[in-house]
Amino acid sequence: MEEKHDHILKEVTGSEYKYGFFSDIDTETIPKGLSEDVVRLISAKKNEPDFMLEFRLKAYRHWLTMKMPQWAHLTIPEINYQDIIFYAAPKQQASLSSLDEVDPELLRTFNKLGIPLEEQKLLTGVAVDAVMDSISVKTTFRESLAELGIVFCSMSDAIREYPELVKKYIGTVVPYTDNYFASLNSAVFSDGSFCYIPRGVRCPMELSTYFRINAANSGQFERTLLVADDDSYVSYLEGCTAPMRDENQLHAAVVEIIALENAEVKYSTVQNWYPGDKNGKGGIFNFVTKRGICKGDNSKISWTQVETGSAITWKYPSCILRGENTTGEFYSVAVTNNYQQADTGTKMIHIGKNSHSTIISKGISAGHGQNSFRSLVKVVKNADKVRNFTQCDSMLMGDKCGAHTFPYIEVENESAVIEHEATTSRIGEDQIFYCNQRGIDTESAVGLIINGYAREVLNKLPMEFAVEAQKLLAISLEGSVG
């Protein structure tokens, strides 16, 4: 039994990244390196108004005064910012003429994940009707959304078309001084999404974008801004795959969410970027600042994330609960396999009276993976009747991985009720035995148990994503584990 487990374990930890591919597309890039000129150049290339350039320059100057933070439970190789191309726009869009040219192994994985054919083409860069920028898809969406007054476009478009909205909200949740990577992002962000839901509108569809990193050596700096006006609702999906590359790529995104009175925002992420090979070579550095503010009373922000990719994941989607009766939620599944590292979690800052928050985190470590959960629950002095419930569970697979939790609880108000619990364990042999006994092989049993373990979080994902995520979990740990 033990031996078999070991064998299966080796298989999983040995399995290569299934989505690794690289579309060789011409991109318009600027020279490597970072300087004030580069910041100006990026702004100029995007025809931005002056206030944006100013914002970028302020951020850049501030960034120069900062040092890379060292507190995370991560081993990060030194990043040479002069060796990164800070701007790359896709120029020519297709290189393949049909899906037949795509690696069949990749297609198999897509089919396993249940990705629709059109989307597969889009993802593999096949030139039919889908294009890199998915302009066609977006325009269809945009038309029906526009009828409701919803603005959903790229950040660059928003800066040009809705400068007053962008100016009003950008940097209000994540100021350019916030942290090292947020400052860097503010200075050089390439593009991203902007979304505005007007008063009283319930967005009828899930808004989604696929982020991709395409040009070699180019760090990607996304900036997403989501504003939900009074009484509105939106569910936003973000998912990513990345091409197989040998060199570390830096990704430092910023996501800001503003929920006004009675608004509800649901933000779901499935992150599956290239995690590096089984020896820990290569892979994406995913250093993201995500934060939402429940500004108006009775508003709600809910983060759901499934993190399976990236060599290093470092992010804390957070909620500032400023209004009264506001709700913040955080549901997370983080998987680290091979030499992946993750330091993720959330912050719930309770400022408003009667604000509630829930944190559910499920960490899974395999191989040499190091998985850390870090959270802060802060209740300020005047926030009466705050309620928080935190549960973080870790599962360990194999004896070379690590699972760590760093929860911070800071309470300055007597009426707060804060609960925190955490467990660490591995898949019980009795559970596997039980499944085996009923004719379920060990591999499926593990899949079953893992999915059951993460169910609480997966259930929070929108339908399409939930199915994909479930399969993704199984594939991430495939061949899988005892």
Place this chain on the structure above:
Amino acid sequence: MTNDSTLATELKRDLISLFRQNNGILETGSGRILNLYREQAFHDFDRLGIPSTKNEAYRYTPLEKYFQGNYDVELNANPFKYDIESIFKCDVPDLDTHVVLVLNGFYYNGNPAGTLPDGVAVCSLKEASLRFPDVFHKHYSHYADTSTDGLVALNTLFAQDGVFVYIPRDTVMEKPLQVINLSHSLKNLRITRRNLIVAEQNSSASIVVCDHTLCNKSYLTNSLTEVFIGENAGIAFDRLQNENSKSTQINNLFVHQLQSSRFNGNSISLHGGLIRNNFYIRQNGPDCDSNLNGLFLCDDSQHVANFVLVDHASPRGTSNQLFKGILDNDATGAFNGKILVRKDAQKIQAYQKNNNLLLSSAARMNTKPHLEIYADDVKCSHGATVGQLNTEAMFYLRSRGIGEKEARHLLMYAFANEIVSRISIPILKERIIELVEKRLRGELSLCNDCNIHCG
């Protein structure tokens, strides 16, 4: 920020110059082995200084301002002019223990000599370094790491005296040993205390430590205890901290356990100005068992911080931590507990729990239960809560005709009792239950027969 750092530099400079001025007195006053570690401690302290709130482990304990006060330092044990029996009498009359007094950090020479079991030695650290050089060499400063914590370095730097306990192999100490640390002076005093407890293979002992202040002066105590528990040996360690509200107490306890050894610790913080307890428990052999419980009650502007590191370095160990706190008025509390399971330390079961009651709107509690796990076949969990008295329980009591105040006391007492009930010596337990009850009623927590008012 600049102010903070200049303050830190000033403090460090003052302490270093204090050491330089008195190095000679310190060295002649203590044994050779104690002096061996001073140089390293000096370099470490010079590098680390007094930990600021920027230091992750001291994030919630602003220590610097407590070090600022004007304190005298006693570098020689002053002959005590009073009859110690007349000013201090332990208030647990039926408690049958070997009593040892430590006055202002110095072992009291008039300690009543009881008959100890064969081979057991209880004496001053200074004496021990001469009488038991082998034991001393083998253990002193081996478990307290000066390289990471400035306060440990500072203690090692100024260490002169304290209690030394040696229990040879296969010896069981039936009667508990009671160490009473007293602070008594006419001036504000900075006290350094260093204790070493060595329990060899198959031995067992129970040690009770009480901390008292006998005057209403300010005391800054930096106390460090190293405990070595050999194979199959067991140590029960109960500590009661009851000092005046001007006192600042820093306590470092380093426990080093070998195979199949047991450690049971209870720490009751009844009263004090600032209490910072650091517990480091290292299971350096397989099949160890460690239990650590803590209760702290604070009100006014008191601060109690408990820092725990249970280091599972070997397989099949078990550990349990339970810390409970009740905070009233402007009191602040902190708990920082860490379970570390090292690579290949399989089959570990480690649990940690921290519950806190906040009774007033200005009281603050910061808690950080923390797991770091590098082995897979383990069962670890932690839980933390911050809240108020259960309203349903309150209603239940009220509906049975119990007044609000009484009901509150009852519930608080029940909350605290979970810890107190774990004290292994029955008579002591009873007495502490009484003290806790009184403390919760807001009565001064002085002992009945004591003439000194600690409050």
